[in-house]
Amino acid sequence: MATEHSKASARIMIAPAVFVLLVWMLVPLCMTLYFSFADYRPLRATFDAWIGFDNYVSFLTSDSFISSVIVTLQMVAGILVITIGGGIALALLLDQPMFGQGIVRILVIAPFFVMPTVSALVWKNMFFNADNGLFSYLWKFFGAQPYDFLSQAPLFSIIVIVAWQWLPFSTLILLTAVQSLSSEQLEAAEMDGAPGYSRFWYIILPHLSRAITVVILIQTIFLLSIFAEIFVTTNGAFGTRTLTYLVYQRVLESQNIGLGSAGGIVAVILANIVAIFLMRIVGKNLDT
């Protein structure tokens, strides 16, 4: 890409992609921004194009805002803990030579191909259901009272569902990282007298740190916008209302587009703060 000519043709080639990206990103963002300053409630036929920051004030000062932020953070943190912990364990297991390695690996990756809505429904009706769920049968088998997961521990249930979906992703990335560790390093540590857990703690885990930060970054960005799983299971009830879900409720259930848009902008800003924060950590980790 050195000559003037190739630079010019490169610009022409990427122009359509840039254009599409701009239209698809900027137009909705600008419209959201526009609506967030408007009093727009279509069912009441109200449209006032400029009401200042009223929407923002009422969104930020409502009780549901703080609680939804807390729920969002709890949910993301819970999912990250399970996927990273489980991902490391699975990656180390899958790295061991075994019979049927290829098939096992495909099976482990499979949950990632299941659509969020489908997986949430499957979990809700086949595992968590108090009457017919597999867990209920398990509980009954041991003579215990079936546990109604979705109403007794709704947040935990959703964390389990989403973690199940994202576990393959972290496993896959961490597995490639585990495989890239030179066996000579592990052998050197073995010669140096490091037992198994020390080799994990001093050699394998530091080697994985870069992959772990990448997994955290990518997952956080996607997990902040969890929607289908909540919609299908609890509908935002029982303290599972995340920021994304609150915005949805404001727009569609309260039919207050202005308030919802303001919430959307707040969510964008918060997500960006998290992203900048994470990028710094990742940048630091990717340097060395």
Next chain:
Amino acid sequence: MGRITLDKVQKKFGDVEVIPPLDLTVEDGEFVVFVGPSGCGKSTLLRLIAGLEDVSGGEIRIDGNPATDLPPAKRGLAMVFQSYALYPHMSVRKNIAFPMKMAGMPQDEQDRRIAKAATALNLTDYLDRRPGQLSGGQRQRVAIGRAIVREPAAFLFDEPLSNLDAALRVGMRMEISELHKTLATTMIYVTHDQVEAMTMADKIVVLRAGHIEQVGSPLDLYKAPRNTFVAGFIGSPKMNLLTGATAQKHDAATIGIRPEHLDVVPEGGTFTGRVGVAEHLGSDTFFHVHIPEMDEPMTVRAGGEVGLKHGDTIHLKPQMQHLHRFDAQGLRIA
């Protein structure tokens, strides 16, 4: 102390026998070099001694104690790997301290040993750097430092110089030899480079396909190679091996003559040929001479400045006292 005895040690990978039963004794304080072409099992043999591979049969003894079933850490051996195998996320200091930390050594003793090793290896200024910030030679020294601080019974080197450039390799060769003289600890060194073997070893073990072809001092191997394989492997450039009628004149199936034992004569030499490629090294010149008796060109060492060029006819006369004779099995005829 570091006397290592291999008693009928054998290694199989599945049905493939990589190392057939093999006996070898490495005396305390000896510098032993395992040399052979790639795939001859020399690295496997080293890994068996280190404990990184399980033996399929036989026994390994270190200082007379059975070590066959001991885990690597308990054998009291330290290994330097081809890729150095430094821990990239740790500073040089922590890398060197790692084996001592694992052994639970007191901090002040650790610091003392690190300081000593760093001084010996010229690493004092680099202790707080990461391995990634060091040159190849420095990394090599860190790997050696990590081995030294454990004060092992023996050092194992697995082709430690193959990742370095030619000039550095010569330097590190000297440093490792020097280190061996200072520490007087047993060292086992694996290489495919016969120059390293010749220059460093007290004792060379030539391996081929897991078999020991010959064990001896560098000069023994040079002067009296036990068979045609050792004859062709030891010495640079390679010994010229001639078969057929030429060899039969000397009552042998194969005769060998080293390039340095061929004299260029003006008239009436044993061999007459045409000069092919000439390699001028300044101190020496190596001519590749095409003679009817050999398929490959015969290598001849001549002095620094010889007025011969491509295509010239040359007469060669071997120094008869340096002629090596081998029988039909390739074994040396005394």
